[in-house]
Amino acid sequence: MALEVASKAATGAPDVLGDCPFSQRVVLTLEEKKITYKQHLIDLDNKPEWFLSVNPEGKVPVVLIDGKWVSDSDVIVGILEEKYPQPSLVTPPEFASVGSKIFGSFVSFLKSKDANDGTEQALLAELTALDEHLKAHGPYVAGEKVTAVDLSLAPKLYHLVVVLGHFKNWSVPESLANVHSYTKNYLVVPFALPLNSDFDWYMLLFSLESFEKTKPPKDEYIIAGWAPKILSSSIHWLAEIWINLVITNKKALPKNTSANLETAGINYDVISVG
Template sequence: MALEVCVKAAVGAPDVLGDCPFSQRVLLTLEEKSLPYKMHLINLSDKPKWFLDINPGGKVPVLKIDGKWVPDSDIIVSLLEKKYPEPSLKTPPKFASVGSKIMSTFVAFLTTKDASDGPLLHELDALENHLKSHDGPFIAGERVSAVDLSLAPKLYHLQVALGHFKSWSVPGSLTHVHNYMHALFSLHSFEKTKAEEKYVIAGWAPKVHF
């Protein structure tokens, strides 16, 4: 039975892939595992009835697997790893939480007027130190794993949104972070599943109140 996935459509362009980092995480997982799938673009400002019927919560992503619709990117990624274990995207448990606070500190800095970038820099410094002390180019070594596919969309949003709204960029001194971002953004799966920058900006614009 074919896999189907519902993901966010672009703001103002319902026929174009949108900017949801959690949707992209699922798409990245499907691509890295070379799994065929049918993608449904969901206009979150005008959700179709069939989508709300199968997913009353109305959030994306949602994956149809074994005939059932399953929400939540954490659950979806875990299910895909169990059902399709090869190629493995498992992250060693000791590395699973690397970078886990980058998204929350990025969002706080982006959406709060006069916010300090200190908490975000603290998290990026921690990522830099991890990458510096371990063989890369990815979190767990030479092979991309689930933690990378979770971080990649978040770092992309960070780069695009903070650059646009706050003229802020990752400090050049964080060379390992820059190299890591380049490695992630160069993946064929990432190129195929990323939203255009203008749609990332459009997606964040309503949340930036200054």
């Protein structure tokens, strides 16, 4: 009997796989373990009654396992590993937390309106730590085999690349060569390899067949999914500016205001008051 998984549908396209990196992590795990499953795409702006009846919190992903709907991608992946131990995706304990702070640092930097608040530097520090780890232990986090930590990182890194590129015109520095290699095809040539030997190709994250199958079909769906979060952050930021102007009777907007409005996709006019 096939498992059932409820994942986020694309914003504005309820019949298309959406932009939730946690949903993709679960489906990636199902694909890598060759587990048969049925996927339900959930429009989070118009959640069906059946979904809310089995999952009152209305969050995704959730998976139907042994007649019970289970939420939280960490919990789901753990249950899948216990119930379907082969092929194993267990990450060695010493590597399980590698890259775990990247996503939070990415979100903080994305929502930041202050170029000097340290959020970019914090993200770069986390990416640099991943780069150094991959240099020492790669090509994957735990060596030559994909494990659960890679399947957790893959969607998050993809969102980072797409979303920061679109909203902040920002990209992972080329100096972090191991991070770039981690997300592409990577040819490993052992130092003492005889000339007539076959090379070993490692299909890295974004090139995995399972990743191609489970990611949103267009980057535009990822951007559309993140846009409301950016807008919400910008509205809060603008409210703070307005309060500041009213209380202090300032007539000049804070530094980088125009750039931040444009980044958020907000049209505006400059007017003089008083």
